[in-house]
Amino acid sequence: MTNRRTLLTAGLSGLSLAMLGGTASFAQAATTSGKFVFIILRGAMDGLTAVVPYGDPNYQSFRGAIALDGPGGPNGTLPLVDGFGLHPALKEMHGLWQKGHMSFMHAAASPYRERSHFDAQDLLEAGTTQMTSARSGWMNRALAMLPNGPHQEGVAIGRTIPLVLRGPAKATSWAPPLAPESDMDTLARLSDLYAGDAMLSNALAMAIETDRIADGGTMMGGNEGRGRQGAYAPLASAAARILAAPGGPAGAVLSFEGWDTHANQGGAQGQLANRLEALDSAIKALREGLGPVWATTTVVIATEFGRTVRVNGTGGTDHGTGGVSFLLGGAVKGGKMLGDWPGLNRLYEDRDLVPANDVRHLFAQGLTNAWGLDRQAVLSRVFTA
Amino acid sequence: MSLNAVIAANRFGLGARPGELGQIARDPKAWLMSQIGNAASTNLPANGLLSSAQAFEALQSYQQARAAQQRGAQSPNPAVNFDERVRLADLISKTTGPEIEARIQHAVTTPAPFAERWVQFWSNHFTMAARNFQTTPFPGSFEREAIRPHVWGRFEDLLVKADTHVGMLIYLDQAQSIGPNSQAAQNQQGRRRAAGLNENLAREILELHTLGADGGYTQADVTEFARALTGWTVAGPRLRRLAQGAEMGTTIFVSALHEPGSRTILGKNFPATGERQALDILAHLARQPSVAKRIAFKLAQHFVADDPPPALVTRLENAFLQSRGDLSALAKTLVQSPEAWTPEAQKFKTPNDFLLSTMRASGANATSTQALRSTFEQLGQTPWRAPSPKGWPDVASEWAAPDAILKRIDWANLAADVIGETFQPLAFAETALGPALTDKTKTAISRAQTARQGIVLALMSPEFQRR
Numbered sequence: 001m002t003n004r005r006t007l008l009t010a011g012l013s014g015l016s017l018a019m020l021g022g023t024a025s026f027a028q029a030a031t032t033s034g035k036f037v038f039i040i041l042r043g044a045m046d047g048l049t050a051v052v053p054y055g056d057p058n059y060q061s062f063r064g065a066i067a068l069d070g071p072g073g074p075n076g077t078l079p080l081v082d083g084f085g086l087h088p089a090l091k092e093m094h095g096l097w098q099k100g101h102m103s104f105m106h107a108a109a110s111p112y113r114e115r116s117h118f119d120a121q122d123l124l125e126a127g128t129t130q131m132t133s134a135r136s137g138w139m140n141r142a143l144a145m146l147p148n149g150p151h152q153e154g155v156a157i158g159r160t161i162p163l164v165l166r167g168p169a170k171a172t173s174w175a176p177p178l179a180p181e182s183d184m185d186t187l188a189r190l191s192d193l194y195a196g197d198a199m200l201s202n203a204l205a206m207a208i209e210t211d212r213i214a215d216g217g218t219m220m221g222g223n224e225g226r227g228r229q230g231a232y233a234p235l236a237s238a239a240a241r242i243l244a245a246p247g248g249p250a251g252a253v254l255s256f257e258g259w260d261t262h263a264n265q266g267g268a269q270g271q272l273a274n275r276l277e278a279l280d281s282a283i284k285a286l287r288e289g290l291g292p293v294w295a296t297t298t299v300v301i302a303t304e305f306g307r308t309v310r311v312n313g314t315g316g317t318d319h320g321t322g323g324v325s326f327l328l329g330g331a332v333k334g335g336k337m338l339g340d341w342p343g344l345n346r347l348y349e350d351r352d353l354v355p356a357n358d359v360r361h362l363f364a365q366g367l368t369n370a371w372g373l374d375r376q377a378v379l380s381r382v383f384t385a
Numbered sequence: 386m387s388l389n390a391v392i393a394a395n396r397f398g399l400g401a402r403p404g405e406l407g408q409i410a411r412d413p414k415a416w417l418m419s420q421i422g423n424a425a426s427t428n429l430p431a432n433g434l435l436s437s438a439q440a441f442e443a444l445q446s447y448q449q450a451r452a453a454q455q456r457g458a459q460s461p462n463p464a465v466n467f468d469e470r471v472r473l474a475d476l477i478s479k480t481t482g483p484e485i486e487a488r489i490q491h492a493v494t495t496p497a498p499f500a501e502r503w504v505q506f507w508s509n510h511f512t513m514a515a516r517n518f519q520t521t522p523f524p525g526s527f528e529r530e531a532i533r534p535h536v537w538g539r540f541e542d543l544l545v546k547a548d549t550h551v552g553m554l555i556y557l558d559q560a561q562s563i564g565p566n567s568q569a570a571q572n573q574q575g576r577r578r579a580a581g582l583n584e585n586l587a588r589e590i591l592e593l594h595t596l597g598a599d600g601g602y603t604q605a606d607v608t609e610f611a612r613a614l615t616g617w618t619v620a621g622p623r624l625r626r627l628a629q630g631a632e633m634g635t636t637i638f639v640s641a642l643h644e645p646g647s648r649t650i651l652g653k654n655f656p657a658t659g660e661r662q663a664l665d666i667l668a669h670l671a672r673q674p675s676v677a678k679r680i681a682f683k684l685a686q687h688f689v690a691d692d693p694p695p696a697l698v699t700r701l702e703n704a705f706l707q708s709r710g711d712l713s714a715l716a717k718t719l720v721q722s723p724e725a726w727t728p729e730a731q732k733f734k735t736p737n738d739f740l741l742s743t744m745r746a747s748g749a750n751a752t753s754t755q756a757l758r759s760t761f762e763q764l765g766q767t768p769w770r771a772p773s774p775k776g777w778p779d780v781a782s783e784w785a786a787p788d789a790i791l792k793r794i795d796w797a798n799l800a801a802d803v804i805g806e807t808f809q810p811l812a813f814a815e816t817a818l819g820p821a822l823t824d825k826t827k828t829a830i831s832r833a834q835t836a837r838q839g840i841v842l843a844l845m846s847p848e849f850q851r852r
Contacts, residue, residue, distance in 0.1 A: 203785050
């Protein structure tokens with residue numbers, strides 16, 4: 001079978017820098033006036049649901065009830081390369097794939113090998129091999145390599161500047177004027193923490209109920225009320241407006257939260273599918289908001305780590321290692337699967353997708369593509385240390 | 386580290402700053418004792434802040450401009466309202482605005498947070514709130530002049546300083562009260578605005594500052610006390626002439642306003658001693674056993690539990706009686722009482738406690754406290770804006786409403802971004818809570834999706850929400 005052979009071949013080959021980049025198409029796309037957008041999916045997105053390795057012989061048995069199928073089935077995915085399908089909620093992104101404006105890297109990971117969200121996010125953003133006291137981020141260090149000018153600036157959509165954008169180069173932040181509400185996930189965790197504390201648990205339960213009624217009963221479900229941590233599109237639209245403005249910054253960072261699906265993750269539909277749909281809407285909002293600027297835009301989507309290959313006892317997945325990352329945008333000449341597929345017959349620590357590919361190579365690819373920076377210079381000056 | 390360090394920092398103090406728990410742990414009781422009776426510990430430097438007399442002058446200019454404009458206005462004019470707003474904002478920006486900032490900054494940074502909690506307790510006991518433009522300029526100078534210098538002295542002295550301060554005289558309408566048979570009232574008869582007795586201050590002294598609502602006084606006692614208090618007023622532009630040489634905006638006694646005669650209060654006769662009469666009554670009130678009982682209960686309730694242990698209340702009551710109302714002796718007794726050191730934190734933090742302890746734990750400095758004013762307002766406890774002379778409530782049932790909890794969570798979500806720039810979530814929780822941090826909370830924090838969520842869980846944990 002073609003699918004299986006493709007996977008097998010990929011599994012045997014090692015990842016090298018040469019393999020990842022250096023193609024003529026990338027080099028041609030390089031232009032100094034491009035825009036770079038980095039989207040961090042905080043909470044660890046399940047890569048095996050976003051990009052389904054339906055061709056892998058072990059996939060169905062590991063994923064059971066939450067497994068998706070290859071293109072065409074009832075829980076069918078959207079076709080990528082042989083053996084891999086995109087989650088059906090990611091329609092906009094699939095459209096980009098079909099136009100050759102998207103690539104993806106599976107089994108991607110930063111050098112981090114533990115399972116703490118914040119430490120993992122820190123290292124993902126630092127872009128270093130291990131955490132140093134320097135506390136600057138890779139996107140900022142790359143900005144510092146751009147020619148001086150108003151363009152040489154990064155904007156964070158949010159109330160503070162995340163680590164990835166901190167450092168010597170100019171960085172700013174913009175937050176929606178509304179005071180942010182705590183999301184349902186945080187409230188659920190507090191409810192757990194308050195178990196046994198009658199006063200606080202009763203007060204919180206009543207508050208959540210009142211809020212639900214005030215929101216017209218939609219709170220637990222989709223993208224309204226406090227459940228609206230899934231509403232990423234408005235943030236993407238804001239980023240687009242700022243980037244597309246005359247003299248706008250060269251880069252933007254967006255943080256999308258809520259990917260920590262320990263329970264009732266769902267498959268083609270459900271909790272994670274809703275998140276993916278929101279992510280897809282955000283990409284669409286970004287493309288539409290950027291207008292003509294989209295043609296010179298490169299977007300990288302990454303998460304701090306993947307999730308366990310096996311489903312846990314509550315229909316969810318736990319903290320893992322290898323995940324999936326995307327490179328897309330009008331400036332991307334892609335349509336490729338980047339890196340190596342390690343297969344599911346051997347798992348990292350007998351639980352996780354093997355971290356076969358260093359996600360920093362994809363970051364370097366994105367920076368090179370967007371800003372016309374020299375690839376070797378990016379790799380040596382931004383991603384070492 | 387012993388739990389006592391955490392209790393000293395949180396229950397007695399305003400929460401630990403980074404590294405503070407370690408210092409306190411050497412000897413938690415000694416750390417508290419060293420703050421008692423120490424005038425420096427309660428002093429708030431008045432750099433750039435207006436004295437009550439200066440605040441009074443600012444109020445005068447405001448009122449004059451307001452009156453002039455009202456006279457000049459032929460018809461309702463939107464510009465009038467606008468100018469009025471600008472002037473009021475200007476008055477606030479000269480007085481209460483910087484006072485609130487200075488107070489928050491002091492509470493967040495002071496190395497003597499037990500002394501500061503002690504100040505805030507007494508400031509709330511003698512509530513002087515900003516409730517309109519006449520009172521807005523004064524709460525800050527009231528606290529700095531009438532409360533802070535006297536909280537380690539005798540209760541009687543504090544009572545006199547608080548209830549004869551310009552701010553309090555205006556807040557509880559004493560400044561306008563005139564004896565019906567006073568010389569001034571006789572001269573005024575037949576005029577448009579007949580002057581009269583105002584019982585407000587007398588009533589609140591009896592009900593709130595001393596005996597308590599069930600303290601055994603009658604309406605007759607209130608009226609008699611109000612008569613005795615007449616004459617105590619503020620040196621305004623006109624009255625100043627009656628009290629020769631008095632500085633504008635200071636407390637004066639004007640004999641011409643005083644109700645002549647002797648007074649009977651709580652069955653005791655107070656002869657017509659003029660200025661001394663009200664002071665003698667205050668001294669008598671301060672010595673009533675019901676005052677000792679009431680202060681003991683309020684202190685125990687504030688520091689230990691909404692429903693305080695009776696043994697602690699009795700201990701404090703005896704200390705009050707034996708020391709004749711020595712507030713330092715009272716504070717020392719509190720620190721030495723075993724009931725105050727129960728491991729379980731029973732007091733739910735007020736918004737004020739929650740915000741101050743959060744800022745202290747995050748190592749906030751002067752500049753980072755500036756934006757906090759509006760936060761106190763959002764969480765329902767703007768400094769010196771208590772809804773009534775009774776002051777802020779001191780029990781959880783008043784503060785733990787569902788909506789209030791949600792507001793705290795939402796604010797914690799904002800604060801977590803800032804805190805996260807300096808702290809990892811678990812390190813932050815350990816800084817603030819030390820050994821009081823439970824395994825359950827630790828686990829929840831370490832499993833959080835983002836650093837921000839981890840810090841929100843730390844701030845909203847049952848152990849951080851209580852003291």
